[in-house]
Amino acid sequence: MNKVVYGLLMSALFLGACGSNGVDGEYEYDPFGSTAQQQSDETSSSSSYTKPSRNYTPSSSRRTTESSSESSSSENKESNSVTTDQRDTLIVFTQMDSEDRGYKLKFQGSDLWNVSVNEIDNGKRWIVTTEDSTYGRVKAIYEWDGNKDSGATLIYLLISGEELVNNLHS
Structure with a gap:
């Protein structure tokens, strides 16, 4: 009996020492230590700051190159981004194609569906994935131009x- 009481007392002391570092729980327990976060902050701030040299003068050709590359990357991001209408349309396509094959998916909100688009062979392939509560993982790939009025061609369904x-x- 004394061993049990002694064991409980030691456990309580050990857990009490690990649970709080400050007065009245002022500081939360940090399993990684605050030094890891401080080192990360110091590394990121030191690598992002570079001191310009005194003789540096920006050239106009460099500016035009940077601006044209920025605009082309923003155009690429826009062409590969998925709008809310496109996302909702593809979710409905996936549910309909699943029902046609005897699987009735449960809609649990659009936040549980992942929709992405990839450009392959001058066409767009739309990838739809979700985790259904009854059937598990569902993945569909469509060829589609992204217009709501046009139909999508199902090329893969898992x-x-x-x-x-x-x-x-094919």
């Missing part, structure tokens, strides 16, 4: 580990 449609190589 539900619960079973490939129902696979036209990726």
Whole structure:
């Protein structure tokens, strides 16, 4: 009996010492230590700051190159971004194609669906993934131009580990 009481007392002391570093729980327990965060902050701030030299004068050709590359990257991001309408349309396409094959997916909100677009062979392939509560992982790939009025062509459908449609190589 004394061993049990002694063990409980030691456990309470040990847990009490680990639980709080300050007065009245002022500081939270940090398993990685504050020094890791401080070192990370120091590294990022020191690497991002460079002192300009005294003889530096920016050239106009360099500015035009930078601005044209920035505009082309922003155009590329816009062409590969998914709008809310496109996302909702692809979710509906996936649900309909699944129901046509006998799988009724449960809609749990659009935040549980991932939709992305990739440009492959001068066309857009839209990848839709979700985790259904009944069937598990669902993945669909469509060829689609992104217009709401046009139809999408299903080229791949995977539900619960079973490939129902696979036209990726055709």
